[in-house]
Amino acid sequence: MGNVTIKDVANETGLSIATVSYAINGKKNLPPETVQKVQEAIKRLGYIKNYSASSLVSNTSHLIGVVIPQTEPGSAMVFENPFYSQILSSIEYHARLRGYHVIVSGTNADEKYFNLASQRNLDGVIVIGAYSEDFFNGLPSESIPVVLVDSYLQKDGYSQVKLDDVQGGYLATSYLLEHGHEKIGFLSGRRKEGGVSLNRYNGYEKAMNEAGKKIVNEWVMTCNVGFEAARKITRKIMGGLDITAVFCTADIMAVGVIRELNSMGIRVPEDISVMGFDNLNIANYCTPSLTTVGQDIFEKGKQAVEMLYKHLAEEEEKGIRKLSGGECILPLEIIERESVCRINA
Amino acid sequence: MGNVTIKDVANETGLSIATVSYAINGKKNLPPETVQKVQEAIKRLGYIKNYSASSLVSNTSHLIGVVIPQTEPGSAMVFENPFYSQILSSIEYHARLRGYHVIVSGTNADEKYFNLASQRNLDGVIVIGAYSEDFFNGLPSESIPVVLVDSYLQKDGYSQVKLDDVQGGYLATSYLLEHGHEKIGFLSGRRKEGGVSLNRYNGYEKAMNEAGKKIVNEWVMTCNVGFEAARKITRKIMGGLDITAVFCTADIMAVGVIRELNSMGIRVPEDISVMGFDNLNIANYCTPSLTTVGQDIFEKGKQAVEMLYKHLAEEEEKGIRKLSGGECILPLEIIERESVCRINA
């Protein structure tokens, strides 16, 4: 059982528990032979540190919280969109490398998430996605580093990992324009002020304007960011539209669009070209495979962890709790596959 | 800050910390007015229980560990296969309903996972997938409930959540036979003794035997359980095989097969019918959509949590630490979509 304690190690070595603790944590610089004696005893006894105890006294738990949005209240977490699982796996991996464990959590609409931070003495929190302003109330903002991924909130003291979404929308649209498309649809989730969807729309608009192309109102479509919602809007609207291409701001939507166009007998890309955004695994799974704006999700998760870690290390070293509120903007690139073709205007 | 303690609540109410603790945990049955006084003070003060402290003294953390296999060592977690993210989301959700938090973790090949159980005082562990025998060494088996999901290890005292895989293989194959197929290929991961793949193979074999159909050696194919591996084996082997249908023991493989057949100009299902297993979301994403043996992943995650919870509740009530080592076998059903067609033999 895990009931070998620091006390047993002290007895075994003939040292005090204080010294054992110092040795374990590399605090005072003890003579190497003392440290070694302790390490040997630890191995011999199978000692394992009790984080509950150390967390209680030192106020650091080596635990980070990861929050993932819950679309349908009352249902499971939003793992319909593989984006979340992909970034979560990257976060877990990099946290582990740094010696942290990860508590994943959806959000109870009724309960304040950040209670968890106090209950568990979390060292930091990574928030993925967009939340309402009052989600962040009750967050001990000066006391715990928070990294926001893909959030459009501009909170002081919070670090951010994001994309240049305007640029992404611009890239995608330019790519379509270069391939001869002029009548280009746009499909996204709700375009909220400062949000990802609106930013990508702005990029789309910018590219269209620069190319001197008009955007027809009906080309701009909105639905939930999901596979089924995208199928539905494709069936109801997109099929009847006079467009040669559509830019979807999420791969999960683009895959839905392709799936439905296939069903309707509308050929992709011959009749309609489809462009996505994310470069998820599923972009390879559909036929035709999806040309998309690629973001590096693995890197995104890594950066989130690294930003957190930097704070934590600084805190420890200099005793600062002041957060820099840094920002990290990751690059984007076009990933060419089969869902877009060249046409002659 | 979260530094309102039980002591503050005691001061506020004029009660002792013991009584406050009793009130919070509903231990002795205190008079309702005492309990209410405490609850009011808690609300007023914004008291939040410190789990590090309670875990330290009571040896229960309200924390459960979830282990997910890591295919490529050194890379991220196996979220390539959406199965893992889907079940994880179900587990997190149901754990949360029960008041537990979830620590997700891949496995460092070098390190013993179960250290985590001691370090964090985990109340229980859910292990998803198959692991080598010595993964389980160092697990405090009598002291902490463990639920194995889709494991083929027969460990005493571990609960199991699984499928009737033989039955699943039988169902899939029978479905194909009923649709007139006789030359039916089989694609799975490595068929280890007692493992999921071998069991599904046995179901396949049984159905073929009962129908009086011979299985040709080359029809039985093996590759990694992944999209790319399935594509590759399709290109190299399956294309040249004299079969009219193939049963893949995982949707992620079936989707790879369909994708590659599409690329090769082999029509699905007209030239080759494809059958999957799992009923993941991606079964809808491909064209044609995938006919598959459906398991209820949401329910699987739920059962895993419930089995754990049952143990935990029993422990608390009767002080038993003896595990029942129960078993839960979930039902399977054919989900018809478009990737299988009827042929005339």
Place this chain on the structure above:
DNA sequence: CTGAAAGCGCTTACAG
């Protein structure tokens, strides 16, 4: 270079 001791915030026999 090392140790005795206080204390982190809880829970839980035990006593009254």
Place this chain on the structure above:
DNA sequence: CTGAAAGCGCTTACAG
């Protein structure tokens, strides 16, 4: 029905 007190396993000034 309620409380004083010990103790869970650590860390960390402080003293020597």
